[in-house]
Amino acid sequence: MKTKILKSILFTSCFISILISNAQETKVNLTAPSKHNAAIKSGVLSFCSIGKTAKFEENFNSIQHNYNTSDKSLSAARLQTRGSIGTKESSTSLTVGANFEANYFNGYSPAQNSLAISNDGYIVSLANSNICIYNSFGNCFLSTSLNSFIDHPDITSTLHDPVVLYDSGSDRFVFTAIHGYVAENAKIVICFSTTNNPLDEWNVYVIPGDLLENNTRLLFPRIGVSTDEIFITGNLHKDSGNFDQSIILQILKINGYSGDDIILNYYYYIDDKPFTIVPASYGALGNYGPGMFFVAHVLNNFTVSLYHLTDNMLNNPSFEINSIEVPEFFIADSVSQAQSDVYLNNGDCRILSAFFLDGFIHYVFSSDQDDSGNNSINYNRLNLATLTNISSVFSLENSSCSYPSLASFTSSSNDKTVAISFLRSSPDILPELMAVSCDDQLNWSNPVTVKSWNSYVDFGESDGLAPWGAYTGIARKHNAESPTVWLAGCFGNEKLFSGSTHHCLDTWIAEINYATVSIDLNNNADNNISVFPNPCNDSWFVNIQNDQLASFEITLYNINGQKIRTLFVGNIPEGKTKLTFNKDISSGTYFLLVSKDSKLVKKQKLIITD
Template sequence: MKFHQLMPSLLYFACLCFSLPAQSILHETKPPVSQKELQYRAAEKSPPLTAYSTGPVFPMQRPTITAKDLAEFATRSCEGDEEENPVVEYLKEQAAQGLLPDFADAVGVDMLPAGKENGPQDAISATLPSLYSSFNATAIGSGNPPDNAMAISNTGYIVTAVNSSIAIYNSSGTSLGSWTLYSFMNGAGAGVVNDFFDPTVLYDSGSNRFFLVCVVGRTPADSRLALGFSSSSNPTNSWNFYYLPGNILNNNCWFDFPRIGYSTSEVYIAGNLFNTTNSFNQAVIFQIPKAAGYAGNSLNYQYWYGISGAPFTLCPVSFGGTGSYGPGAYFVAHPSGTGTMTKFYNLTDNMSASNEQLLYYPITVTSYAIGPNAAQKNTTEKLDVGDSRIQNAVYMSNCVHYVYCAKANGTQNGIHYDRLNVTNNTIVNKRIYSTGGEAFTYPAVAWVGGTSTDKSVLISFQFSKSTVFPGVGALNVDNANNVSSWLTCATGTGFVNQNNTGNQTVSRWGDYTALCRRAGSNPLRVWGGASFGNTSNQYTCKIFQIGINGLLPDDPPVEERGNGDNTQPMVTASVYPNPVADGQVNIAFDNLENREMEIRLLSPLGVPLRTLYSGQVQPSLENLSLDVSDLQPGSYFVQILNGKKTVSCEKIFVVSR
């Protein structure tokens, strides 16, 4: 849920399920604490507290979402009655009139805005990402604002949520169930109000579990944090739910805008407290040992408050690869409107250490400020671009990668991406991406390096302009900080006019999106969730799969081989009969000669079931016969690999016999 505040002074590990060929699971130890800013050791810590599970809850036994629920969520605002931040709104108006300085002009060569129409031409040199599959998550409807949350497991289960609903999909886009957040998290059993919003979810690849959080209530009396821990890697199995107080300081405040992360031993929830006049009070952090939550046992936790630097919207930093880091965790924060500082925090150890500290490192950065609200095609209705808070952050090998949106080239918002070295607390690279036309907002980042020291990332975002409907895009920033052109992941089909906040000229458009590296995918794939404008002038959530190199069995794009004399012809395969009910299914191949090939049968989630052929392909191999008598009804894939690269993939449908 978005909020507007008056700014101060101005204003346990689980066994992994069988998966695709796995990447190594890393458990990285944080580097030694820097001595650079130890005078900023200042935060209060609560005594240890305990919460208890409401009992194992089985989603498949909960009441599912109805058309009436979806209609209500599309028209109900999940915003509350917070005061407008006059500083942020003033900056947007000034930017729209071209009265603010272009902050991108002040940065160095490595920090120039990169786009086809501006910046150094060699900036557009990284590989353009590819879109491998996507589907519309219609089961969760069109929340207002959407607040897109999504995570994917190593076996391809997807948990996605918006205000105020949640759904589980497989990677083929089949809905396995959808619920209101109130129903899914057994709000009735917990005795809390039916006012669930601001969902956020992650996949803890170190523990092979999902972690879900949302806010309940928007008054001090009603305010709760709803926590969900999956009991296995399959989110259709049982979950353990806990409810923590939102008015934790008993100072007549309520909790808003949760941001979550995880480390080797713990999960973290950061958020903001607002008082009864809906003015910002302070940011707080919950520190929670996670093993008990995954097991459904009593949950010990503590929280941090009175944090130095008066941070606003702290962003926990999760591990970027497959595994985790620790002990403790990192956090980053920005002020909402304009600033010259990134606030970096190091929670030095686990709760069990008893001598853990929260250290603060203020880092001077290039000035930034929020740009104007975004235009749309065929309407004067604007889209709210939010503010300059840090949206998303990941950690890998002494580097925190974080993203936010702020004014860039011309008068529009661009994507700002920073690399923060945690050993000396400095920004070592920065990249601003802007075309000068589109407004880019609500970015998310995923690490995609080939080695732990490779700093390559993918960044997704939402975009719009006066000649384009709201859509979803992505780009690649490689290890050398070169940026690619941007890829369209979802094309808008209509403008958005979904406001009921009293402001009839601006619609909500955020307040965040999601990007998740799929653990164990080979080659590496990243999945995201964001919203585009539809023909009903509302939002549709798009779940999309992107990558940089290679193909994934689920939905490989067509690959053009070129016209050179030495180019090998493209492998093709045909399956007959298809669908198949019993007996044998035949697979005929073309252009397999003179290649080392592996031919595999994959499950609907892409898990290898058996190898049909492996070795040097003989000219006599033109077809294979596959016995499907032992397969359950459903879809399967026949994957053809040349080395580690998928060169063909054919779907088989098995029906009831």
């Protein structure tokens, strides 16, 4: 019998730093923080590198990749978007580009997927205890365990809970993983790439896992980057599994990239006792700083905590806290799946992913949808100027949507569109990987199935509950011609491992783009339709002189040919009709397409100004 999960079950989850288009070094100050210096700061510590990884040759095994993994037999009901307060549905579509099976199943669960992609197209994909390096064509340059990758006698226990990011401000990679399963031998491993090629050497550092010397070890690490520093956050747990507290590590990054001794300090006994602190790296190409924003939920409290370290560690930063009210949210039930009586762990309501862009913190987590017992995606925008939060919820009928992560999905820094990867399962569906987007106006796209199921999952099952996902990875390709993200997540698969067949979680990597159309402004001579004023900075109008009753559709596209929204669908009578539209989109250049009785009759460039 299915029972309600009343407290979190601690399987790991991930933050991926998201970065996009050009940014200058920016220092952001908040007005009226509610608390200053609301945590204890350690003294400055120094750690030397334990050595470098080997340099790997660029000999690859070609992996055949697919360009459409959607199940053609899916019914419309299966992908029906379930509405909720604050949720609107957009007609925008996503497409799956290059995609391929990735990190091998090695007997560890959950999958703990994390991914980063560089401007040169190198993909670093981490899963529970292994690392793979690919290019964007799916060619695998390296596939090995994290322990073999580092290959050092100080690493004596399996590395797990890995998370990686691409620091676009420095054009380098950095990742962290956890060593050991008890406080006595707990360590935090941090690896900095020495060049922008992840096949070159990495500088490896090991710091104590029991930093507070209170018999705890760090789990659930998140990683973020500013102009000067790398930040690692995590939850300290006793060996019994009981949560102790969350901490923040602040590390000067230049020494890590160069192989010199790294210096760091850390913040602990944070006043409001958060659970899982997530750094919010910059949502555009480059970094912001000095300093860093973080967000977290506080247990049993319907607020989001905003933390701000105001400067780098050498300039005596202040640690500030603001608490912002948000709508109530609750933990969903464990998740059923087709073909099995084993349930999947649905996680909890901790924040899983965040980034900062244009005065907003974007963050996402899962929560129960309308007391249905199913998980939904709970997407939020935190306005730093007003310290207010707006949220929008996405769900699919009779399904759980879990373990989301997000990235900016726009070519304009003031457009708030995001792409979100997530996992899905239901009584009629086996565990699969999906993606969806939410645009500037909080309209949700139709979801896309990235990798459909091959099997149910029961590997690691205990008392009828199996680990699931723990986290998905997502990263923006900064120099793509149009908004593009790459994601990594898990799906149910049947695998032979150590002589036995297992129903386990395997990894899939995919490129996600907008569905686009080609817009040709030639032969655009229908003088019976006009658009004015153009450019416009407020309302604008479409005049239609119609010779008889006809059905019209008016659609807006951006300059990349991506559909923004349908503005009008309906019948227009004979005679002259004036349609009025209010400016409710970001400034920029758009294309207006007008169809009459399903035939395109007008294509007009439209410029919207501030």
